[in-house]
Amino acid sequence: xALTGENEITPDPVEPxxxxxxxxxxxxxxxxxxxxxxxxxxxxxxxxxxxxIIGALVLLFWILCALLPxxxxxxxxxxxxxxxDGQFLARSGPDGTAWFGTxxxxxxxxxxxxxxxxxxxxxxxIAAAAAVAAGAILGLLMGFFRGWVDELISRISEAxxxxxxxxxxxxxxxxxxxxxxxxILTVAALFTPVVARTVRSAVLSExxxxxxxxxxxxxxxxxxIMTREILPNITNVLVVEFTVRVGYAIFTVATxxxxxxxxxxxxxxxxxxxxxxxxxxxxxxxxxxxxxxLAIASLVIAVNLIADSLDKALKS
Amino acid sequence: MARFLVRRLLLSIITLFILLxxxxxxxxxxxxxxxxxxxxxxxxxxxxxxxxEKLGLLDPVxxxxxxxxxxxxTLDFGESYSQPGVKVVDLxxxxxxxxxxxxxxxxxxxxPLSILGGIMAARRKDTRLDRAIVSLGLASASIPxxxxxxxxxxxxxxxxxxxxxxxxxxxxxAGFFTSLRFILLPAxxxxxxxxxxxxxxxxxxxxxxxxxxxxxxxxxxGLSPWEVIKKxxxxxxxxxxxxxTGTQMGYLFGGLVGLERVFNYPGLGNLIxxxxxxxDLPLLQTGVLTVAVIFMLATLxxxxxxxxxxxxxxxxxxxx
Numbered sequence: 001x002a003l004t005g006e007n008e009i010t011p012d013p014v015e016p017x018x019x020x021x022x023x024x025x026x027x028x029x030x031x032x033x034x035x036x037x038x039x040x041x042x043x044x045x046x047x048x049x050x051x052x053i054i055g056a057l058v059l060l061f062w063i064l065c066a067l068l069p070x071x072x073x074x075x076x077x078x079x080x081x082x083x084x085d086g087q088f089l090a091r092s093g094p095d096g097t098a099w100f101g102t103x104x105x106x107x108x109x110x111x112x113x114x115x116x117x118x119x120x121x122x123x124x125x126i127a128a129a130a131a132v133a134a135g136a137i138l139g140l141l142m143g144f145f146r147g148w149v150d151e152l153i154s155r156i157s158e159a160x161x162x163x164x165x166x167x168x169x170x171x172x173x174x175x176x177x178x179x180x181x182x183x184i185l186t187v188a189a190l191f192t193p194v195v196a197r198t199v200r201s202a203v204l205s206e207x208x209x210x211x212x213x214x215x216x217x218x219x220x221x222x223x224x225i226m227t228r229e230i231l232p233n234i235t236n237v238l239v240v241e242f243t244v245r246v247g248y249a250i251f252t253v254a255t256x257x258x259x260x261x262x263x264x265x266x267x268x269x270x271x272x273x274x275x276x277x278x279x280x281x282x283x284x285x286x287x288x289x290x291x292x293x294l295a296i297a298s299l300v301i302a303v304n305l306i307a308d309s310l311d312k313a314l315k316s
Numbered sequence: 317m318a319r320f321l322v323r324r325l326l327l328s329i330i331t332l333f334i335l336l337x338x339x340x341x342x343x344x345x346x347x348x349x350x351x352x353x354x355x356x357x358x359x360x361x362x363x364x365x366x367x368x369e370k371l372g373l374l375d376p377v378x379x380x381x382x383x384x385x386x387x388x389x390t391l392d393f394g395e396s397y398s399q400p401g402v403k404v405v406d407l408x409x410x411x412x413x414x415x416x417x418x419x420x421x422x423x424x425x426x427x428p429l430s431i432l433g434g435i436m437a438a439r440r441k442d443t444r445l446d447r448a449i450v451s452l453g454l455a456s457a458s459i460p461x462x463x464x465x466x467x468x469x470x471x472x473x474x475x476x477x478x479x480x481x482x483x484x485x486x487x488x489x490a491g492f493f494t495s496l497r498f499i500l501l502p503a504x505x506x507x508x509x510x511x512x513x514x515x516x517x518x519x520x521x522x523x524x525x526x527x528x529x530x531x532x533x534x535x536x537x538g539l540s541p542w543e544v545i546k547k548x549x550x551x552x553x554x555x556x557x558x559x560x561t562g563t564q565m566g567y568l569f570g571g572l573v574g575l576e577r578v579f580n581y582p583g584l585g586n587l588i589x590x591x592x593x594x595x596d597l598p599l600l601q602t603g604v605l606t607v608a609v610i611f612m613l614a615t616l617x618x619x620x621x622x623x624x625x626x627x628x629x630x631x632x633x634x635x636x
Contacts, residue, residue, distance in 0.1 A: 255462060293463045
């Protein structure tokens with residue numbers, strides 16, 4: 001499958017003649033109006049999908065918490081709850097003063113849950129975006145050039161994919177430490193092989209289509225074909241992949257924090273808070289653990305609902 | 317078939333070798349004073365030096381890697397760093413057995429339930445039952461295992477008190493059923509994670525089969541729905557289920573670090589976490605390789621099972 005040979009043909013110097021053809025091919029042959037109406041129809045289907053609406057509302061709520069926690073929280077994340085008669089309130093169950101109860105340091109669990117959204121909602125999307133970017137580049141190279149590039153990256157990906165992400169993440173973080181940047185890069189690197197595999201198969205099926213063949217015959221460079229011809233046609237795949245990866249990144253980052261791999265173990269973070277309180281469940285002090293747990297659950301479910309309905313809408 | 321097997325085994329060996337290089341690179345090449353961490357922060361320099369000497373941590377990288385490959389080939393992984401005098405294999409074996417018990421129990425509950433759920437959803441596609449199974453599946457499968465772990469621990473272990481809330485305090489004289497009770501709660505947390513996932517995969521596999529000509533023919537020649545499912549649908553619809561179960565084995569054996577921690581369960585994930593924190597390099601490497609080998613054996617057996625279920629996969633297998 002030596003495709004590179006065809007790219008050595010010098011491009012046609014008569015620019016004005018070539019340009020309209022390029023535009024038509026980029027469109028995939030369909031008139032611009034049709035594509036617009038397809039997009040509009042997809043959007044309409046999406047906003048009518050109940051699972052998308054629920055997912056989006058829950059996600060928006062957590063994004064609001066991440067951006068403006070002080071707006072919703074009753075106390076500061078590290079503030080001790082003091083009752084009206086000046087009493088210090090620690091380990092008390094959910095009630096009117098502290099909606100989700102207080103933890104053993106006397107902090108308001110509800111406010112900590114609100115403040116806890118920020119950390120996971122910055123780390124996870126950045127990691128997912130980096131993974132999708134890196135995976136897209138690798139996938140394009142693999143699917144377009146095939147041959148030894150494909151074989152080499154496939155073998156390495158396979159080795160990485162044969163271990164659970166969480167296990168490899170632990171290995172990497174033990175060596176490189178647990179700063180926020182290292183956590184983001186680790187999660188991104190470990191998700192890259194899966195993304196690359198998905199993008200690769202999308203590129204493989206695109207590369208068989210006429211518009212790619214004609215671009216090759218026109219003598220376009222490989223770089224042009226990959227970035228201007230194939231990439232625009234696989235954006236749907238990338239969008240869905242990004243949403244799915246955000247869900248997994250939340251999953252991974254929360255699990256890592258629970259295991260103690262976190263940039264700041266005392267910062268308000270759902271995984272942190274569960275880690276420092278979960279042993280109290282046996283003493284029936286469930287509130288400092290269960291509320292952050294439900295927060296994680298609601299966020300991952302929301303992201304997965306969005307991913308699922310996006311996938312359905314973009315495939316229809 | 318023989319060609320397919322040989323090819324698969326060769327690929328597995330290559331993958332294992334790459335993995336060995338990755339794990340070795342992570343644990344040895346990057347600067348990290350293992351001996352100092354093992355000896356403790358206040359240990360005299362002499363003891364750190366002795367430890368370095370004894371463990372061969374100052375040898376050239378190539379010598380150290382050669383030793384690791386030798387260990388793997390002879391299946392003798394030496395002694396643990398954190399528990400001197402104890403063979404690594406003797407630490408891995410009980411943890412592996414514990415993980416295996418948990419995984420077997422979890423799959424024994426998950427697989428029949430989710431296959432039944434998936435087939436029912438496929439048969440009543442787009443009804444309320446189908447939608448309920450699909451959304452429940454999506455929701456439960458996306459929750460991290462340690463989160464469903466703490467929720468089940470509270471509800472069933474503490475509030476209802478039906479099952480022991482942790483798995484570590486099994487009485488020494490516990491019989492089969494008593495020990496079973498101690499691992500049922502973590503197993504149920506796994507069921508919660510996997511029921512939806514496997515049901516969705518089964519549903520997707522079964523929908524195509526229910527729409528196929530041969531299923532319609534089977535109905536038309538007068539077979540009851542149950543007979544159609546048993547004789548025609550299952551064998552074809554379950555192929556994706558088998559494949560997915562195979563690929564999840566690595567995660568089930570080594571990835572449940574969070575869940576094992578919640579229930580204080582002495583499984584493989586827990587052992588590897590402790591080895592990584594120590595850092596106990598031989599234990600860590602052996603643990604990680606064990607998980608990788610389990611993953612490879614599981615995917616290989618699921619491929620073989622699919623080949624047995626589907627002659628077309630059997631014939632095409634050599635080329636794919």
